[in-house]
Amino acid sequence: MSEGRPPGTLAAAWLIARKDLAIEFRSRTAFLSALVFAVLALCIFYFTWDQSVVPAADRAPGVLWVVLAFSGLLGLQRSFSVEEHDRGIDALLVSPIGRESIYIGKAVGNLVFLCAIQLIAVPALALFYNLAMGRALLLVGGIVLLATIGIVAVGTLFSAMAVNTRLAELLLPMLSLPFFVPILMSAAQATTLVFAGRPLAEAWPSLRILIAFDIVFLVACTLAFPYTLEE
Amino acid sequence: MTNAQVSDAALSKPQAPPRAIFDWFSAIAALAVIGIYVRAIYFTPIERLQGAAQKIYYLHVPAALGAYIAVGITALMSLVYLWLHDERSDRLAEAAAEVGLVFLTVVLTTGPLWGHRIWGAWWAWWDMRLTLTLFLWFIVAAYLVVRGGIEDRAMRARYSAVLAILAALLIPFIHLSVYLFQARLHPMPVVLKPDRPSLPPEMLTTFLLSFAAFSVLCIALIRARYRVGVLRDMAAELAS
Numbered sequence: 001m002s003e004g005r006p007p008g009t010l011a012a013a014w015l016i017a018r019k020d021l022a023i024e025f026r027s028r029t030a031f032l033s034a035l036v037f038a039v040l041a042l043c044i045f046y047f048t049w050d051q052s053v054v055p056a057a058d059r060a061p062g063v064l065w066v067v068l069a070f071s072g073l074l075g076l077q078r079s080f081s082v083e084e085h086d087r088g089i090d091a092l093l094v095s096p097i098g099r100e101s102i103y104i105g106k107a108v109g110n111l112v113f114l115c116a117i118q119l120i121a122v123p124a125l126a127l128f129y130n131l132a133m134g135r136a137l138l139l140v141g142g143i144v145l146l147a148t149i150g151i152v153a154v155g156t157l158f159s160a161m162a163v164n165t166r167l168a169e170l171l172l173p174m175l176s177l178p179f180f181v182p183i184l185m186s187a188a189q190a191t192t193l194v195f196a197g198r199p200l201a202e203a204w205p206s207l208r209i210l211i212a213f214d215i216v217f218l219v220a221c222t223l224a225f226p227y228t229l230e231e
Numbered sequence: 232m233t234n235a236q237v238s239d240a241a242l243s244k245p246q247a248p249p250r251a252i253f254d255w256f257s258a259i260a261a262l263a264v265i266g267i268y269v270r271a272i273y274f275t276p277i278e279r280l281q282g283a284a285q286k287i288y289y290l291h292v293p294a295a296l297g298a299y300i301a302v303g304i305t306a307l308m309s310l311v312y313l314w315l316h317d318e319r320s321d322r323l324a325e326a327a328a329e330v331g332l333v334f335l336t337v338v339l340t341t342g343p344l345w346g347h348r349i350w351g352a353w354w355a356w357w358d359m360r361l362t363l364t365l366f367l368w369f370i371v372a373a374y375l376v377v378r379g380g381i382e383d384r385a386m387r388a389r390y391s392a393v394l395a396i397l398a399a400l401l402i403p404f405i406h407l408s409v410y411l412f413q414a415r416l417h418p419m420p421v422v423l424k425p426d427r428p429s430l431p432p433e434m435l436t437t438f439l440l441s442f443a444a445f446s447v448l449c450i451a452l453i454r455a456r457y458r459v460g461v462l463r464d465m466a467a468e469l470a471s
Contacts (some may be wrong), residue, residue: 037240042297049271050437084239112383154397159393159399160388161393164381164386165377165381165390166380166381167376167380171373171376171377173371174372175373175377175394177369178370178373178398178401178405179401181366181408182401182404182405182407182408183265185409185411185412186408186411189411189412204406205411206411209404209411213404216400220396220400221397224299224393224396224397227313227389227393228389228390230386
């Protein structure tokens with residue numbers, strides 16, 4: 001990027017993502033709290049079922065998706081609230097970059113943030129629930145990535161909307177969770193099949209919903225994002 | 232849309248205060264609904280298998296129709312708003328959403344009552360329509376909460392329009408994932424086919440009349456609620 005010329009859409013998006021991740025890397029407060037929340041919730045869920053009735057391996061997929069959804073919300077909340085201090089969002093708006101860049105940049109930042117949490121939470125689940133660590137875990141990683149893209153696509157947009165309302169963070173779960181429903185249902189079903197050692201082809205209908213969701217909502221939310229900024 | 236445009240639109244409307252909220256249209260709708268229940272209770276035969284419980288259908292199904300009409304209007308008007316930035320479409324979307332929430336609540340209350348009697352269970356997650364209606368309820372509720380949380384009129388209109396359009400995209404996904412969920416894990420109801428093959432003519436007539444009555448009721452309520460919106464915006468205009 002040369003001096004004086006505004007960066008292209010993706011270059012600007014990358015700058016914003018890098019800025020958000022640098023802030024997060026230096027403070028680590030949101031990351032640590034979301035991570036501790038996720039691992040703690042995994043442990044607590046272990047004790048909320050009777051071990052003799054439902055084996056740990058059977059409830060692992062459900063637990064994983066509940067925990068990922070809520071820890072994801074913790075990460076998403078911070079995405080636009082960091083811009084509210086000192087009105088950082090105004091600086092972004094006056095900078096010579098497209099509004100799509102702001103959305104894509106924020107979404108990439110959130111994706112990295114959530115994936116970093118999942119990189120620890122998923123192995124922790126395998127550890128605590130005594131699951132197979134091999135190929136299944138890799139496949140689950142792929143499902144988690146697909147689902148996280150969808151979560152981030154809608155979550156980033158709603159995070160931008162929520163900070164501008166009187167309810168602020170309270171609104172984000174109410175807005176996002178209905179949109180997470182198809183993601184969580186499909187992802188949990190695919191994860192159940194993978195942990196049960198079924199062939200991947202059986203999980204294909206669920207994966208197809210995830211992929212379609214990602215594409216539809218990435219496009220729709222990128223188009224809708226400029227409407228959520230102050231004019 | 233700038234603030235100047237907003238106030239222009241508000242000022243260009245006739246300044247005479249709208250007439251009282253109670254109007255003939257609503258009165259006709261109320262009478263039609265009363266007429267339907269007199270007919271449904273006294274002049275429509277009792278279903279052989281389900282007994283009197285089936286009569287809840289004359290409330291449940293038309294309420295669902297009303298809810299879908301209202302929610303459809305909200306989605307359509309949101310699209311119109313983002314396109315034309317006309318304040319009236321936003322107000323209509325708001326009115327329809329609120330009426331939609333009422334109808335959805337009726338559907339969600341009467342559904343379990345009927346299900347408890349006939350299926351033997353209050354709630355049936357494998358019933359696609361019930362599950363979909365529940366999530367629709369959550370979305371419409373979130374839509375109205377968003378509206379309540381924003382002071383600025385233009386911003387409120389933009390945000391809620393975006394939310395309504397995204398929600399319209401979401402519905403097919405929820406439908407698909409619920410379908411996949413129930414297809415894998417649960418048998419479809421076999422005790423009773425939800426879509427009965429045929430209805431005796433009296434029941435069919437009552438059904439069709441109840442659809443008509445509830446459509447009129449739905450439109451009457453949206454119309455009344457729209458007028459409240461006009462009055463509210465005029466009051467805000469006067470206060471500022």
